Amino acid sequence: MDYLLISAKLVIGIVFLLVIIRLLGRKELAEMTPFDIVYLLIFGGILEESIYDEKISILMLIFSLILFGLLVFIIEKFAEKSDKARIALMGTPDYIIKDGKLNIKEMGRNMLEMEQLRIMLRQQGIFSLREVKDLVIEPGGSVSVNTFAKYKSVTVGDLKIDKAEEDPSVLLIDGGFLKEDMLKLVGKDKQWLHDQLSEMGYHDIDHILYCEWSETEGFYINTCDDTIDAGGRE
Template identity: 25%
Template sequence: MFIVLIRTVILYLLVILSMRLMGKKQIGQLEPFELAIAIMISELASLPMQDIRIPIMHGVIPIVTLLVLQTILALIQLKSEKMRAILSGKPSVLVKSGKIDILELKKEKFNINDLMEELRLQGYYNLEDIEYAILETSGQLSVIPKTELSNVTKSDLKLSVTQDSLPITLILNGRINKENLKIINKDENWIKEQLKKNKISSIKDVFLALMDSKGKFYYQCYENNDEK
């Protein structure tokens, strides 16, 4: 009995440590590969707890291996946008300008009833009130309402407004995203000029640069967390 108690405590602490090292995320925010690893770790820990005939190291070694694998994959995702897309996928725009993208809905195996339920849970009852509804890689739905209908409504105040757009990443980890530059009809010379205006000599010094929802150029450098 005492042996079972000790084994349970050791494995419990190991699982807690593993979950802690995976980062501060709720279950619903885990990426697919993170969720798979979390489930596998819990299964591997339960087997030696239930059967004392299984050496405890047969549970410890696979758990540590999965933890190391998850750490390596997380680091790769930080460095490579392509690997992040392969491992975690990309956000999908299900609603744009009040219209459902039927092909994207089918691609994500997301039916209309589920979509409408998610929108209602977030307080939106009419599709025409929504500018974007985005299915994130975690499976959560993000909703961007039309600007004139957002809280405190500018239409009530009779103010002229411009529609917010999706933020577009231009530089990540010191690398230019050429495809996104094409989306905003800009080239590398333009982004170099923007960096020059902000006294940044090298693209490699930039951790993140994007065009925000208001059309403004935002950047953050590696050194001293400089940002604007």
């Protein structure tokens, strides 16, 4: 097979790989969802089969990669606009521990044993389960931990100061799209959210760029007018 043809296919593959990575966004490996990894595996398979097969011309390779790139782009955009599609494709955070209580069902669903859980905690610098208030496994497999207040850095237990426990915040609106799964997680519904936002003067969810809420801290909201591009806060 012509070495020049192999080289040309390889260069084209690298260029399209960079395009695909840009479509997936700037993510560290730990932040990639299972679907992101599937994209890259499929891409690698297409490129591997094409490079050494003389029957596949450069034009055929380019067509395949362009089609693949368009499919990735369409799926990503669809997942952004559809809450159900996002959950199906990207997954959701799983609360393994909430308010200091283990969720055995979620541990089983994530094929997680107790010693594996302890390893995760040690990697976070936590050596006892008693310190953990909330532990979440993110869609990409990374772990987020919220410790009880008295175990946080510069512990209030040492300072003998009473401090209320902090509840983790949940993202309720992302880019104008309501995240119904997060509302369900905190035991709220759409009507409650609409009522709360209306009381604060936010009547159009489409105009809300970011909305998080916690039981202890309440709401934190950014609208489209609060962006740097719009001349808002930096």
